[in-house]
Amino acid sequence: MGHRLSKITTRTGDGGDTGLGDGSRVRKDSPRIAALGEIDELNSAIGVLLAEPMPETIRATLESIQHDLFDLGGDVSIPGRATMTPAQAGRLETLLEEWNAGLPRLKEFILPGGTRAAGLAHLARAVCRRAERSLVALSSTEKVADAGRIYLNRLSDLLFVLGRVLNREGSRGDVLWQQGRNR
Secondary structure, X not given: OOXXXXXXXXXXXXXXXXXOOOOOEEEOOOHHXXXXXXXXXXXXXXXXXXXOOOOHHHHHHHHHHHHHHHHHHXXXXXXXOOOOOHHHHHHHHHHHHHHHHOOOXXXXXXXXXXXXXXXXXXXXXXXXXXXXXXXXXHHOOOOOOHHHHHHHHHHHHHHHHHHHHHXXXXXXXXXEOOOOOOO
């Protein structure tokens, strides 16, 4: 990368367009830029979650996910690029099964919340689902590799389970939904 980011303010986007990784320019409201923004927001939400106390194994996993999300952003920023692999989603699926195995079975829907860390994991999950929808929307007009979309789908599941795990780490249970509670 060298000095690539040495100048942050370039004024090249002042007219409502922005540069992609291949040098082409698109409008800032294009589906590709929307997907990039959602992936960036997801990575930022995970960064906020990482500011919370948590077991080192979870921290290492989330940091690894942040690198994967940069890989995905790179793919989305260069039309036709596809570096994400099924193995990346496979790692998430393995973790998902491992973490979920230690949790009690769900008999009710749960609400996002409990500990602050769990709430942030649920917020990241919601952002992840939005990023996935943006990638699906982009794929309706342009070719997008399947691996990134599948990765986001597995990641949203993992973040749901992580919220439950973090509640247990914080000595809290799931926050159960009580249908009709306020009727």
